[in-house]
Amino acid sequence: MIQLNTFLTGALVCQTGSNMATIESILRENRIFPPANEFVRHANITGMKTYEALRQEAERDYAGFWAKLAKQYITWHKPFTRILDDTNPPFYKWFDDGELNISWNCLDRHLTTQANKTAIIFESDEGEVIRCSYRELHQRVCRFANGLKALGIRQGDRIVIYMPMRIEAVVAMQACARIGVIHSVVFGGFSAKSVYERIIDAGASAVITADEQTRGGKRHALKATVDEALAMGDTTSVHSVIVFRHTGTDIPWQPERDRWWHNLTASQSDECEPIWVNAEHPLFTLYTSGSTGKPKGVQHSSAGYLLGAIVSMQWVFDYHSEDIFWCTADVGWVTGHSYVTYGPLAIGATQVIFEGTPTYPHAGRFWEIIQKHRVTTFYTAPTAIRSLIKLGPDLPEKYDLSSLRLLGSVGEPINPEAWMWYYTVIGQSRCPVVDTWWQTETGSHMIAPIPGAIPAKPGSCTLPLPGIDAAVVDETGLPAEQGKGGFLVIKRPFPSMLRTLWNDPERFRNTYFPADIAGGHYYLAGDSAHRDQDGYFWIMGRIDDVLNVSGHRLGTMEIESALVAHPLVAEAAVVGKPHEIRGEVIVAFVVLRGKLPDDQQAAEIAETLREWVSSEIGAIARPEEIRFGENLPKTRSGKLMRRLLRSLARGETITQDISTLENPVILEQFSQTI
Ligand code: 6R9
Secondary structure, eight states: OOOHHHHHHHHHHHTTTTTHHHHHHHTTOOBBBOOOOHHHHHHHSSSHHHHHHHHHHHHOOOHHHHHHHHHHOOOOBBOSOOOEEEESSTOEEESSTTOOHHIIIIIIIIHHHHHHHHEEEEEEOOOOEEEEHHHHHHHHHHHHOOOOOHOOOOOTTTEEEOSSSSSSHHHHHHHHHTEEEEEEEEOBOOOHHHHHHHHHHHOOOOEEESSEEETTEEESSSSSOOOOOOHHSSOOOEEEEEEOSSSOOOOOOOOTEEEHHHHHHHHHHHHOOOOOTTTSSEEEEOOOSSSSSOOOEEEEEEEHHHHHHHHHHHHHHHOOOOOOOEEETTTSSHHHHIIIIHHHTTTTTTEEEEOSSSTSSSSSSHHHHHHHHHSSSEEEEEHHHHHHHOOTTTHHHHHHOOTTTTEESSSSSOOOOHHHHIIIIISTTTTTEEEEOOOOOTTTTTTTOOTTOOOOOTTTBBBBBBOEEEEEETSSOOOTTTTEEEEEEEEOOOTTSOEEETOHHHHHHHHOOOTTTGGGGGGEEEEEEEEEETOOOOEESSSEEEEEEETTEHHHHHHHHHTTTTTTTEEEEEEEEEETTTEEEEEEEESSSSSOOOOOHHHHHHHHHHHHHHHBBGGOOOEEEEOOOOOOOOTTTTTHHHHHHHHHHHHOOSSOTTTOOOOHHHHHHHHHOO
């Protein structure tokens, strides 16, 4: 196991390294933005006193607090009598004698009250708009779920979903939930190899995909990638591939295995009796990067996960029935699970789903969508905000953004400057900005302002939600001093937390509940943070070898494994380098087999390796820079000197002790950017 000391050193490096610009400006950051009166007047939760009262209620009777919310927000088929089972830590269970169905909670329960309400306003890449009511969505989910059953798919089976960002992706996920099938969505930008690895790890019995996806005017193959993935090894567990016809392009077809979505659903009934599952029944697994080469299959429960999604819709997004909610995340990420597929539907909201990119066919696309659909609540990532800032304030000014009442940010720290732009230019100083800290593993928001109650500070995700016992601690688990960096932990189990890692309970325990910290009782988030004099949390960055490129998590080890799998490469190390728009970009240090290449060869090989990494993992993992040297900098004991590589990547003066370097000339070699 990685020593916690190493973790902390990593955190400090972050503080003085990758996040330096952010941290410095954060330290100077003392602006406070209390919620505007107009917002508070209509907010679900108003004032710090109410927030404090909720926190104290959770403090007094922790289990009772969550049980009350679970009864209030979830419709149970069989009510639970047990709340938290903590007899086998860290394998916690919540509400575990209750029964429910997630799809029933997201769809059927709205049919008596608001069947004709629009559930989804879909806008395609090319601008076509499709509206789908709760009744229609229910019918589509039922028909598709019946289709899955007709293929022999049963409760507990796993299905990989590799779909474009369209209504069908939501239908596929909801249909799985309806019949107790565990879905595992793979982001459409991931490679065949990633699809293959997830199919194998999950032991999937089917894959749901489309012929192609369209984004930013470009088409990308999906079905062909699935075919490639299925040919990579023993994938005999997969008996069916269901294909949604999207662009209509010609695709290869294996008649005994492949099924058209439209044929499968054509003669199915509009009704499908949900399978009532136990509260702890796995709803989905979602693979995310960690500090080793193998992505982790984060496994979520049904009831606890749903509760987190609903409660945060209510508290953090201050949900009102007339809202038009728009979360720009793809369903391939956890944000798209909790704030596209599950949260908004469970609470009965109308939401926008957008297939395309922020700047196609023109740079005002996001603002145009907000204007066109009268979006009230807009949730996106800092990387998107930063790229839109670059285009200037006159662009959003051309659109009518007066429908907006709340703005959200997720995925990475938002630098105060970007926060201010979002607040003043997009929110016109009227809309609170909720900077939401959470993770694939936590399922829903953990630290985020309740917008009618908590004054915001640009760059801080503010305070934990009631019932979330977050803290910053040192290596022993004791609270870190105010202003001092430490490990971000959550001290008590909470309903929406991951239950385990698929097929790997030991890795679950070791990664998230390391014995060194408080005897293994705290959930270790993998981020460093500090708290200010008001108790506000400031996230400083990852403490493990996880990079955050455009708000997406990527493990350095994953990229390194991909690089060394190329026949030209002997050894590789990857670090992050700060980037104005994307947060971080990837710099790879590569030792080739054979001689050091000359400049022209180097440029060609670098391009080959970039393509290789794209095809091994996906385009988001493509290294920005590749540098070549005769060997990697290591300590005497053979440990890679990552800090040194980080300094080299940033072009900083080297202050580290390099006396142990056998071959100092590599510093010169690795300083050259290709
Ligand atoms: C939801 C999501 C999780 C990691 C997390 C942290 C970073 C997410 C953040 C943030 C600062 C925020 N992160 N939200 N850092 N402020 N508001 O992004 O999940 O893809 O699992 O990433 O992202 O480092 O540990 P996931």
